[in-house]
Amino acid sequence: MGGLTMDQAFVQAPEHRPKPTMTEATGIPLIDLSPLIADGGDAAAVDALAAEVGAASRDWGFFVVVGHGVPAETVASATAAQRAFFALPPERKAAVRRSEAEPLGYYESEHTKNVRDWKEVFDLVSREPPPPAAVADGELVFQNKEALEEYAKAMEELAFKLLELISRSLKLRPDRLHGFFKDQTTFIRLNHYPPCPSPDLALGVGRHKDGGALTILYQDDVGGLDVRRRSDGEWVRVRPVPDSFIINVGDLIQPVEELMSEDDPPRYNPYNWGEFFSTRKNSNFKKLNVENIQIAHFKKSLVLA
Numbered sequence: 001m002g003g004l005t006m007d008q009a010f011v012q013a014p015e016h017r018p019k020p021t022m023t024e025a026t027g028i029p030l031i032d033l034s035p036l037i038a039d040g041g042d043a044a045a046v047d048a049l050a051a052e053v054g055a056a057s058r059d060w061g062f063f064v065v066v067g068h069g070v071p072a073e074t075v076a077s078a079t080a081a082q083r084a085f086f087a088l089p090p091e092r093k094a095a096v097r098r099s100e101a102e103p104l105g106y107y108e109s110e111h112t113k114n115v116r117d118w119k120e121v122f123d124l125v126s127r128e129p130p131p132p133a134a135v136a137d138g139e140l141v142f143q144n145k146e147a148l149e150e151y152a153k154a155m156e157e158l159a160f161k162l163l164e165l166i167s168r169s170l171k172l173r174p175d176r177l178h179g180f181f182k183d184q185t186t187f188i189r190l191n192h193y194p195p196c197p198s199p200d201l202a203l204g205v206g207r208h209k210d211g212g213a214l215t216i217l218y219q220d221d222v223g224g225l226d227v228r229r230r231s232d233g234e235w236v237r238v239r240p241v242p243d244s245f246i247i248n249v250g251d252l253i254q255p256v257e258e259l260m261s262e263d264d265p266p267r268y269n270p271y272n273w274g275e276f277f278s279t280r281k282n283s284n285f286k287k288l289n290v291e292n293i294q295i296a297h298f299k300k301s302l303v304l305a
Helices: 034-038 043-059 072-086 090-094 145-169 273-285
Strands: 030-032 062-066 105-107 120-125 187-192 214-217 226-228 235-237 245-249
Touching: 030 043, 034 043, 043 062, 043 145, 072 120, 072 145, 072 187, 145 187, 145 214, 145 245
Parallel strands: 030 062
Antiparallel strands: 062 245, 105 120, 120 187, 214 245, 226 235
């Protein structure tokens, strides 16, 4: 992060600071999607996978997938492009720095829960070419766009396969959720967590819930991902699994119309996703006096008669 020194903006509240030691998570669902790929949709195999995904989504809210069909070379090429970009001098990365007016590109001052993250990111959309590469000193600042476009396409294909499995687990037709993503806001985020001078005070990214539908996360062998265990509320470390992706079921996945009834009425008030998304993104550029917007803020109050 360009030689930044630790200042108060990065310091987590005492109750949210990293623990000196972290327990490794056990029991996290590891789901092999290869039957879905190899069998070409064999009904029994797909139903079994759907049951696994449904259980993992209910009990954990996330799971690890292997046998997903994403070529190893696609991941390797995207990872190489990412490392090459973050290795550039700060002034060259700053040439493609994002802003509220231009929300795609490089950023190193993001806030989570109103505390600055110790990380660098580069955001690009998956359905259009990445933002034009800026020129600095006569050279392209960001290269290998094709590798990232290929990776984005593979992630979108995997996401729709997972949505189909989630739909099946809810006894809905496989493509039931697809229509919600015709005009989507899917984006790819490249994350870089530089060595921190005070790792006992700061976090690469603070505690949070993802507001979208699905997050597909590739974790390298360095690790560092912590999740909050639902059973006891403890934070535990997710061990990197080679050739895997971590799937986080985001807050946007809530009951659809067919799953509601008088006994199970809507649990959330209506909201506009575009307004929610833009408000959430704009909060990354400044420290607020209140928590940044969450899907949970739209939850209906439970009244017992």
